[in-house]
Amino acid sequence: MTQGDEGISGTALRKREAFLQMMEDCKSRKIDVIYTKSVSRFGRNTVDALESIRTLMEYNVNVIFEKEHIESMKVEGELLLTVLMALSQNESKQQSDNVKWGIRRRYERGEIQSIPLGTLQGYDKNEDGNLVINEKEAEIIRHIYDLYLKGYGRYRISQILEDEGIPSNQGHTKWSWSTVEKILRNEKYRGDMLCQKTYSTNYLTKKKKKNMGELPQYYIENTHPEIIDKRIWDVVKLMHERDKKYEKAHYLNSCHRDTEQLPLIGKMVCKQCGYTFVRRKYKKAKLQHQYYWCCGSFYKNIERHPDKYSITDERPTQLFVEAWNKLLRKKVRYSKVPANVLEEYRREELEELFKQGPLQMFNYERMLQTLDHMEIGEDGYADIYFYAGTMVRVKI
Ligand SMILES: [Zn+2]
Numbered sequence: 001m002t003q004g005d006e007g008i009s010g011t012a013l014r015k016r017e018a019f020l021q022m023m024e025d026c027k028s029r030k031i032d033v034i035y036t037k038s039v040s041r042f043g044r045n046t047v048d049a050l051e052s053i054r055t056l057m058e059y060n061v062n063v064i065f066e067k068e069h070i071e072s073m074k075v076e077g078e079l080l081l082t083v084l085m086a087l088s089q090n091e092s093k094q095q096s097d098n099v100k101w102g103i104r105r106r107y108e109r110g111e112i113q114s115i116p117l118g119t120l121q122g123y124d125k126n127e128d129g130n131l132v133i134n135e136k137e138a139e140i141i142r143h144i145y146d147l148y149l150k151g152y153g154r155y156r157i158s159q160i161l162e163d164e165g166i167p168s169n170q171g172h173t174k175w176s177w178s179t180v181e182k183i184l185r186n187e188k189y190r191g192d193m194l195c196q197k198t199y200s201t202n203y204l205t206k207k208k209k210k211n212m213g214e215l216p217q218y219y220i221e222n223t224h225p226e227i228i229d230k231r232i233w234d235v236v237k238l239m240h241e242r243d244k245k246y247e248k249a250h251y252l253n254s255c256h257r258d259t260e261q262l263p264l265i266g267k268m269v270c271k272q273c274g275y276t277f278v279r280r281k282y283k284k285a286k287l288q289h290q291y292y293w294c295c296g297s298f299y300k301n302i303e304r305h306p307d308k309y310s311i312t313d314e315r316p317t318q319l320f321v322e323a324w325n326k327l328l329r330k331k332v333r334y335s336k337v338p339a340n341v342l343e344e345y346r347r348e349e350l351e352e353l354f355k356q357g358p359l360q361m362f363n364y365e366r367m368l369q370t371l372d373h374m375e376i377g378e379d380g381y382a383d384i385y386f387y388a389g390t391m392v393r394v395k396i
Contacts, residue, residue: 022034023052023055023056026056026059026061027059029059031061032060032061032062033061033062033063033064034056034061034062034063034064035064035066036063036064036065036066037065037066042063053072056072057072057073060073119169119170120169120186120188121134121137121140121141121168121169121183122134122137122138122140122141122188122189122227123137123188123224123227130224131188131223131224131225132224132225133225133227138227140161140166141183141189141227141228142227142228143161143166144157144161144180144183144184145184145189145228145232145233145236147160148180148184148236148239148240149232149235149236149239149369150365150368150369151258151365151367151368151369151370151371152258152368153177153243153257153258154177154178154180154181154184154254155177155180155257155258156257156258156259157175157177157180158175158176158177158179158180159175161175161180162174162175177254181240184236184240185237185240187219187233188224189226189227189228189233190226190228190230190233190234191221191222191223191224191225191226191227191230192219192220192221192222192223193219193220193223193224194219194220195219195220231341231345234341234342235341235342235345238340238341238342239342242342246373249274250266250269250274250275250276250373251274251275251276251296251297252266252276258368260364262279263316263317263362263364263367263368264277264316264317264320264367264374265277265279267367267371267373267374268293268316268373268374268376269373269374269375269376270295270296270297270298270305270375270376270377271375271376271377271378271379271383272295272304272305272377272378273295273297273301273304273305275295275296275297275301276296277293277294277295277296277311277316277376278293278294278295278296279291279292279293279313280292280293280294280310290313291313292310292311292312292313293310293311293312293313293315293316294308294309294310294311295309305378306378307378309376309377309378311376311396315396316374317362317367318362319374319382319384319394319396320362320367320371320374320384321359321361321362322394323374323382323384323392323394324358324359324366324370325358325359326392326394327386327390327392328354328357328358330392333388333390334347334388334389334390335390336389338389339389342387343387343388343389346370346386346387346388346389347388347389349369349370349388350370350386350387350388353366353369353370369387370386370387370388371384371385371386371387372385372386372387373385376396380395380396381393381394381395381396382394382395382396
């Protein structure tokens with residue numbers, strides 16, 4: 001029997017050697033039982049600890065956790081894993097700080113040789129294993145962020161990239177909206193790193209699993225050079241959250257398409273039920289080949305729409321022009337301070353665009369960049385909301 005606890009504190013790197021020695025001793029059967037204060041003593045994090053414990057079990061070494069009252073040899077493998085996972089959630093703040101600090105120090109000393117790169121576009125690894133910007137690929141990343149802030153949806157961006165013949169990762173020419181989304185959401189472009197996005201459930205399957213909160217995640221800033229300005233990255237993050245919320249609230253598919261042919265599709269919302277408007281063809285013979293817009297759920301949900309209301313095909317784009325010019329004339333455009341960095345960014349952008357004066361005719365790019373949505377209802381008014389966090393009301 002051996003008191004193994006003292007030599008294996010995972011957070012103290014200088015004791016690492018003693019720990020490895022102990023593992024060697026276990027392998028050569030010099031040790032058959034290890035008493036330890038807590039699971040956390042077995043590694044820098046739970047994944048590490050589980051790996052070590054699994055190895056010890058293979059050597060037939062019994063591990064007794066005093067604090068948790070568990071004996072590894074008495075518990076079924078699967079159950080032990082479950083128990084240890086649960087315990088890991090109680091890891092003290094002290095310990096997680098130590099882990100964070102440890103990773104940061106190791107990074108500073110250049111000991112982290114492997115920021116997982118995978119198929120990440122925009123970076124290469126230098127001979128020390130650190131991430132360095134690949135300028136050619138970084139241009140693509142900046143282009144994607146730029147298009148997104150100009151109001152193009154994720155699906156539309158994937159189409160634009162294909163049309164421009166821009167290669168995606170591994171040289172493919174196909175782009176999907178979800179690839180675009182992943183790029184927009186990746187913190188590495190901000191120069192940061194989120195650790196333990198996935199973890200290995202090695203005890204049972206050795207497969208990678210997405211970390212849905214089973215293990216702590218550590219967010220470390222400034223681990224490598226950024227490709228996207230930090231403020232812009234934060235703006236895009238909020239914009240993406242806004243889009244998700246908007247799609248959910250208005251029953252839109254997350255790969256819904258924006259198109260120049262139907263510029264306001266997805267942007268017109270029914271005041272009565274929250275559905276977006278659809279374009280329909282008149283059935284009457286004399287109006288054939290003519291279109292109008294009405295609520296997409298009108299026929300499914302007649303009780304919420306006592307009066308059928310619709311607008312003519314050309315009216316939506318006119319409404320935007322009228323709203324733009326009305327907002328431009330307003331002396332006080334915003335009633336409160338910006339809610340966040342996204343709204344602040346959108347206000348600066350809008351004021352910059354207003355310098356170009358009123359709109360004479362509809363401008364698709366302008367609309368895409370500035371219009372949040374318009375709400376249309378039986379009251380005969382369109383409430384037109386801008387990304388900058390302000391609204392104007394226009395008569396339909
Ligand atoms: Zn409706």
